[in-house]
Amino acid sequence: MSSIPIDLSQWLALRLHLEPPHLEPNQRGKLVVEVDIPEDCHIESHQPPEPFLTPTELSLDPIEGVVIGPVQYPQAEEKRFDWSPVVLLVYRGTIRLEAPIEVAAEAVAGPRQIRGQLRYQGCTPFTCLMPSSQPVEAALEIG
Amino acid sequence: MQLEYDIEVTTVAPTAPYRVGDQVPDFTLPTLDGGEGRLSDYRGKVVLLVFTATWCPYCGAEAPFLEQEIWQRFQERGVQVIVIDVKEPPEMMRPFRDRYGWTFPVWLDQTGELGLTFAPQKEGLPPEVAIINAHFILDTEGRIRYREYLNMERFDARARTIAAELEKVLVQS
Numbered sequence: 001m002s003s004i005p006i007d008l009s010q011w012l013a014l015r016l017h018l019e020p021p022h023l024e025p026n027q028r029g030k031l032v033v034e035v036d037i038p039e040d041c042h043i044e045s046h047q048p049p050e051p052f053l054t055p056t057e058l059s060l061d062p063i064e065g066v067v068i069g070p071v072q073y074p075q076a077e078e079k080r081f082d083w084s085p086v087v088l089l090v091y092r093g094t095i096r097l098e099a100p101i102e103v104a105a106e107a108v109a110g111p112r113q114i115r116g117q118l119r120y121q122g123c124t125p126f127t128c129l130m131p132s133s134q135p136v137e138a139a140l141e142i143g
Numbered sequence: 144m145q146l147e148y149d150i151e152v153t154t155v156a157p158t159a160p161y162r163v164g165d166q167v168p169d170f171t172l173p174t175l176d177g178g179e180g181r182l183s184d185y186r187g188k189v190v191l192l193v194f195t196a197t198w199c200p201y202c203g204a205e206a207p208f209l210e211q212e213i214w215q216r217f218q219e220r221g222v223q224v225i226v227i228d229v230k231e232p233p234e235m236m237r238p239f240r241d242r243y244g245w246t247f248p249v250w251l252d253q254t255g256e257l258g259l260t261f262a263p264q265k266e267g268l269p270p271e272v273a274i275i276n277a278h279f280i281l282d283t284e285g286r287i288r289y290r291e292y293l294n295m296e297r298f299d300a301r302a303r304t305i306a307a308e309l310e311k312v313l314v315q316s
Contacts, residue, residue, distance in 0.1 A: 044200075052197045052239055082297050084204050121198055127265075127293055129272055131198050 008132035011122060012037060016138040018101070023142055026105040031068070031114060031138060033058060033097040042090040043122040045076030049086050054121035054131040058097050061115045065107030066140070068114065072098045101140070109143025160263050161279070165287050170257055172250040175233055175240060180225065180250040182285065188223045189312050190281040191305070194258055194274045196229050197239040201276045205298045206243035212302040214247045217309055221283075221316075223247070230255045230271055263292050280308055283316045 013036035023029045037043055044053050058071045074096060076089035097118075114137065121131040161167060169183040182190070193209065195202040214224045224247040228236045233251055240249050252258050255271055261279065262270035273292070280289035289308040 050200075050203055051242070052203050053200060054198050083201055085298075088200070123200065127268065127272060128198075128200050128275075130196070130269075 008129060009134060011129070011132065012043070012118070012120065012134055014118065014134060014136065016136060018138060018140060021141070023101065023103045023140065025103050025107045025109070025142065027103050029101045029103075031060070031099040031101055033099070033118065033136060035091075035095050035097065035118065037092055037095070037122065038124070040125050041122055042079065042092045043120040045089040045091055046073035047076070047089065049089055053088075054119070056091060056118070056120045058099065058118050058136065059116050060099060060136070063112050063114065063140075065104045065142075066112060067102040067104070069099050072100075103142055107142055110141075112140040112142060114138045114140050160261055161287050161290070163287050163290060167279075167281060167285050167287060169285075172227065172252055172257060175228070175236055175249040175251060180248055182225075185223045185225070186285060187283050188221050189217075189283060189309060189316055190285075191222060191224045191309065192261075192279040192281065193224065193226045194229055194252075194261065194277045195226050196231055196275050197235050198231075199275045201293060201298075203239075203243075205276065205301070206239070206245070208298045208302040210243060210245050210247070212299075213305060213309070214245075216306065217313075218247075220313060222309055222313070225250060227252050227257065229258045229274060265292075278305060280305075280312055282312050288312045288315070 015034040017032050019030050019032055043056055046056050048055055056073065060068045074091065077092060079088050079090045081088060116136040117133045118136055119131065119133045122129050167182065169181065171179050171181045174180045191213065209224060226245065226247065226249045228249060229252050232253070236249060258274040259270050261277060262274035265273040276293040278291045279287055282288050289312065
């Protein structure tokens, strides 16, 4: 086990980009969030099989003139653990979340900042970590 | 049910945790039902202390065994199960307790201070994580007779281990 305390605010590596990078009024695109989960670790999926397991949730703040979402989550992987009576649905490796973006026809041109958070609960091979959130931020240029 | 609640990680390192043979100092905690739980009220009983949290997948897996295989089997033989929920508000624990039909007391360590005194020093882990799913068996005098931190054993097997340890302490008490 690492001698450095696990920094839950940095545990997942997040990479964000917009497709396309610039949007015109009345145009659609998407925000892509790629999440690198540490090797041999997993996080709960967006729809875990038990009610008290913490779902992975990408929440994004509203922006005037822009409709964001709903977020599309990847398919979960079925994983059986000796200690669990149910098959868990988890994410491992690198996953990709997408949030559709639609710029309103009347949206004013200029820069916007997409902000939000990714909430998750992960486990290492040795233990499970408490639920945590990491900030999500991306620049959107309109016009 | 999902309540969004981020747990603040303490920066205080745990002291050396209690060992087998140590006397656990008396403590009080608020209970899930709005009262106050005091450890010394259970002197004369063998006490199983279990540290838990609703977010912990192992704890959910263990929850039915605690009620059915431990509490229902041992309560009439002088054993008291007490679950201590670490750093969560009661509204998170209540539906968890109800789902698993727990009928033993649930106490709330909302600051995490009590858990800190029991937490093992595990490199790389904050004490709020290291203490979760730890089990301590206290004899009738309040001395620790058995302790176990998280392991990956199946909970039916683990319940048998805990039951066997309770049997030993009951015989010795």
